[in-house]
Amino acid sequence: MFAVGTAGILAAAGLATLSATSGTAAGATKASGTTESAAAASTLGAAAAEKGRYFGAAVAANHLGESQYASTLNTEFNSVTPENEMKWDAVESSRNSFNFGAADQIVNHAQSRGMKVRGHTLVWHSQLPGWVSGLGTSDLRSAMNNHITTVMQHYKGKIHSWDVVNEAYQDGNSGARRSSPFQDKLGNGFIEEAFRTARAADPNAKLCYNDYNTDGQNAKSNAVYNMVKDFKARGVPIDCVGFQSHFNSNSPVPSDYQQNLQRFADLGVDVQITELDIEGSGTAQADNYRRVVQACLAVSRCTGITVWGVTDKYSWRASGTPLLFDSNYNKKPAYNAVLTALGGTSGGGGEGGTKACTATYSPAERWGDRFNGKVTVTAGSAAISDWTVTVATRSPQRISTTWNGTASWDSSGSVMTMKPSGNGTVAAGASTSFGFTVMANGEWATPTVTSCTAS
Numbered sequence: 001m002f003a004v005g006t007a008g009i010l011a012a013a014g015l016a017t018l019s020a021t022s023g024t025a026a027g028a029t030k031a032s033g034t035t036e037s038a039a040a041a042s043t044l045g046a047a048a049a050e051k052g053r054y055f056g057a058a059v060a061a062n063h064l065g066e067s068q069y070a071s072t073l074n075t076e077f078n079s080v081t082p083e084n085e086m087k088w089d090a091v092e093s094s095r096n097s098f099n100f101g102a103a104d105q106i107v108n109h110a111q112s113r114g115m116k117v118r119g120h121t122l123v124w125h126s127q128l129p130g131w132v133s134g135l136g137t138s139d140l141r142s143a144m145n146n147h148i149t150t151v152m153q154h155y156k157g158k159i160h161s162w163d164v165v166n167e168a169y170q171d172g173n174s175g176a177r178r179s180s181p182f183q184d185k186l187g188n189g190f191i192e193e194a195f196r197t198a199r200a201a202d203p204n205a206k207l208c209y210n211d212y213n214t215d216g217q218n219a220k221s222n223a224v225y226n227m228v229k230d231f232k233a234r235g236v237p238i239d240c241v242g243f244q245s246h247f248n249s250n251s252p253v254p255s256d257y258q259q260n261l262q263r264f265a266d267l268g269v270d271v272q273i274t275e276l277d278i279e280g281s282g283t284a285q286a287d288n289y290r291r292v293v294q295a296c297l298a299v300s301r302c303t304g305i306t307v308w309g310v311t312d313k314y315s316w317r318a319s320g321t322p323l324l325f326d327s328n329y330n331k332k333p334a335y336n337a338v339l340t341a342l343g344g345t346s347g348g349g350g351e352g353g354t355k356a357c358t359a360t361y362s363p364a365e366r367w368g369d370r371f372n373g374k375v376t377v378t379a380g381s382a383a384i385s386d387w388t389v390t391v392a393t394r395s396p397q398r399i400s401t402t403w404n405g406t407a408s409w410d411s412s413g414s415v416m417t418m419k420p421s422g423n424g425t426v427a428a429g430a431s432t433s434f435g436f437t438v439m440a441n442g443e444w445a446t447p448t449v450t451s452c453t454a455s
Ligand code: G3I
Pocket: 083, 084, 126, 127, 212, 244, 275, 316
């Protein structure tokens, strides 16, 4: 297959109203594009809300002024977690001197747009100012309680759930507590004390214990489980357990993820997915995200999901591209998988199984003169038996090869129409893909997926 591109085809085709936008030239190896077959696509937050849940993102105050960051956040999410701004080093860097500036900025942003706020975090060994570690036992106790009380009262009524204690257990098989100033000086009772103080400070906030590597059943999650069970038996106030869910190839989504969420829920607490990110790309990443969302939906006490950032651009693991929007704010296949799993109408805009699809571009190999791209086609909430995807390249790019599809071109040569080779059946929420090679001819702009239609 072969086509010659011409300039200005996007504008000429009147495609500005579609959700997909072409990447910048610099984004040629990073960007992806998504398009939908109807303008009235649902959003993550709206789709989650229909399931009685929130869908949030970790947010950094210093990015709120970036228009694409803010508009993606505001459009897609209905809960936020300050990524760093509520941590001890940010709000009380010197004793009893509180600075809520950056955290307030996030809370105000959220409240003025009807978004919920998760509080993160009150007692944690990390991002702890040096003065705290230097305190003696009784001073540390009063500093911890003062910190919890002051911060929670400042935000009283504005935070739906607080991570009261974060990451208090060791990794590995010991099931033991992690060494920290709190553990080492106050002993095992510090967690209970923190939760009791928190309940008194804001009785209406849900109080969570939050940790990582507790996402499946293992020694660490068993230790947390036993603590929660003990708290419930003794009436220590705890309402929820947060499962951070930072996944990659070394720490994949556990096979018993849903069962693990369920066993905690069965103790009488809510469960929340609090810091979700999954390194990877394309279909594999999308499949993992889908599993996580499906697990949460299958557990009635799983009240919401927060992804740990809006865009790969600012992820704490940016090189692992673990989030739902790429660094150019394009929706990734993982986004489509999440929206579809939430029951969103990503492509059809209709109810009750309207035939719909989404198509998402992912970059693949790149050489000195050319690059490969892949487009993942995902069926909406109903199975489809045929699909048509259009992809625009920018002159003087030329598509030299295609695979896993039957391509044709418009008269300009820049817009490729791809149809299935043979059977175009795709099950509801499932995906198929096709690929192509673009001869750059000096132009490295990311191809743009401009439509996906299904029948
Ligand atoms: O803001 C300063 C900047 O002024 C300075 O120039 C720069 C140079 O080091 O540092 C900047 O602060 C960094 C901050 O993120 C904001 O970007 C800190 O060094 C860096 O340590 C901090 O990392 C955060 C990390 O927690 C700290 O442990 C990550 O953003 C944040 O995503 C991460 O979040 C944690 C959760 O709170 C708990 N669970 C694990 C999760 C991932 O590590």
